[in-house]
Amino acid sequence: MTKKQRWTAELIPDQTGRTFVVTGATSGLGLATTRALARRGARVVLAVRDEEKGRAVAEGLAASGAAAGALDVRRLDLADLASVRDFAGRMREEHSHLDVLINNAGVMAPPRTLSPQGHELQFAVNHLGHFALTGLLLDLLAAGGGNGRDPRVVTVSSINHRQGSLRHDDLSGERGYTPMAFYNQSKFANAVFGYELHRRLAEARSPVRSVLAHPGYTATSLQTRDTRGLLRFLLGSVGNPLIAQAPERGALPQLYAATESGVASGEFIGPDGLGELRGAPTRVRLSGAAADPAAGRRLWELSERLAEVRFPVTAS
Structure with missing residues (x-):
């Protein structure tokens, strides 16, 4: 993609007849993604923790004329694996494919909190819930591989994945918890998962593509709702007005990853500006640690055990 061909949401092809699931669709990147897809005729399932808020968002989009496609609101609490299973079961009842x-939802730097199953909240929401959701919906995605439907899983990671690692000896932070370090761990897990999923889908010759994306530095409620003290001030009050781009711009990489025909499985899409903080979507570098096959296998096996979900694809 050249500078003269900077991609915008106006270039999204017509999505009439296609069904998207967007997690965290009521604010920030998820809302911007939902709005852009609905404008292009897509049917969008808003997978949200707060159904009342989700319905208000859907009604607002419809009233503003921003929704040419259908909008369905369904409850999904990614922190709770039981909720993930309930949501997946409902999708199976309502959809043939x-x-x-789009694995978009996330939390950032809260005080140490455990999920209902006892996992650290950021790892539970940002990675483990999305891992389980993808596994439970993968056959519905594969069923959409005919008639040129081009099914995809888009997992939203972060620039911060390059600063993260997996603390296999203390995933829950019991022996020491730093909010941003565990956020980086969860975004690293997103990157490892998305690339390992690509490997396994390719080996299985699945029609489903696994694509990664990151929004650069985007002003969302993550920087203000879930952080505390000095970090909240620096990220929200100082960083957002000076550096951050709007959610409509930050959502472009995941929209590109989800809809552009030339995107290949395993690619990582992010902003093309300085430091990948902002700009038009382009292919960017995944860290070597995230692309390491051994790291992928280890996280996969751990995630299958913790989520009690097995995918219909395996690694050689």
């Missing part, structure tokens, strides 16, 4: 799953 799905076209694209």
Whole structure:
């Protein structure tokens, strides 16, 4: 992609007849993604923790004329694996196939909190819930591989994945918890998962593509709702006005990853500006640690055990 061909949401092809699931669709990147897809005729399932808020968002989009496609609101609490299973079961009842799953929702730097199953909240929401959701919906995505439907899983990571690693000896932070370090761990897990999923889908000759994306530095409620003290001030009050781009711009990499025909499985899409902080979507570098096959296998096996979900694809 050249500078003269900077990609915008106006270049999204017509999505009429395609069904997308977007997690965290009521604010920030998820809302911007939902709005852009619905404008292009897609049917969008808003997978949200707060159904009342989700319905208000859907009604607002419809009233503003921003939704040419259908908007369905369904409850999904990614922190709770039981909720993930309930949501997946409902999708199976309502849909014969799905076209694209966008693993977008996330939490950032809260005080140490455990999920209902006892996992550190950021690892539970940002990675483990999305891992389980993808596994439970993968056959519906594969069923959408006919008639040129081009099914995809888009997993939203972060620039911060390059600063992260997996603390296999203390995933829950019991022996020491730093909010941003565990956020980086969860975003690293997103990157490892997305690339390992690509490897396994390719080996299985699945029609589903696994694509990664990151939004650069985007002003969302993550920087203000879930952080505390000095970090909250620096990220929200100082960084957002000076550096951050709007959610409509930050959502472009995941929209590109979800809809652009030339995107290959395993690619990582992010902003093309300085430091990948902002700009138009382009292919960017995944860290070597995230692309390491041994790291992928280890996280996969751990995630299958913790989520009690097995994928219908295996690694050689």
